[in-house]
Amino acid sequence: MNREELKTILPHREPMLLVDEAYVTEDGKAKGFYTVRGDEFFLQGHFPGNPVVPGVIQCEIMAQCCCVLLQESMKGKNGEAVKVTPYYTGLNNVKFRNPVKPGDTLEITCEIDRVKEPFYFAKGSGSVNGKKCISADFSFALIRE
Numbered sequence: 001m002n003r004e005e006l007k008t009i010l011p012h013r014e015p016m017l018l019v020d021e022a023y024v025t026e027d028g029k030a031k032g033f034y035t036v037r038g039d040e041f042f043l044q045g046h047f048p049g050n051p052v053v054p055g056v057i058q059c060e061i062m063a064q065c066c067c068v069l070l071q072e073s074m075k076g077k078n079g080e081a082v083k084v085t086p087y088y089t090g091l092n093n094v095k096f097r098n099p100v101k102p103g104d105t106l107e108i109t110c111e112i113d114r115v116k117e118p119f120y121f122a123k124g125s126g127s128v129n130g131k132k133c134i135s136a137d138f139s140f141a142l143i144r145e
Contacts, residue, residue: 001068009071010064011085015041018061022068022108030110030124032065038102053100058134062124063088066110066140070120073142083145089119090139097132104128118142 001009001022010017022032036043036053043051067074067086074084100106110124118141125135 009074010067012064018057019064022065024068028111030066030068032108033105034061035105036100036102043102051102055096058100058126059091059094059136061106062108062110062126062134062136063138065108066122066124069112070142085143085145086140087143088138089141092137094136096134100128100133106133
């Protein structure tokens, strides 16, 4: 899914839509990408002369990527479109190993571990050029509005 297609399942819009492309792999995992341009709002002041993507933004990128796994859960009983918002409900075991900087493409891989509706429990990681930058366990609640 490209950015426009992601907007059909995510409530996020610019400047908070933080995934350029995402898809479900053959083994049922989410794979997503975000290329840091360098002019993002979250780099202003973090840090002057040495911009680094904040950890909380990396966590948000991971969560948005994972939502491609929830596409079917975000539809109504007959497959019709319904307004569903994925809310972060937990973030555990977060580890930051390497910085993500302008020009980097953060590659995210996520999977759902278990479901107890409306809660979805997942784990994910992100890397740049094969070097792990982030890993975490996290959860969502899908809230129908």
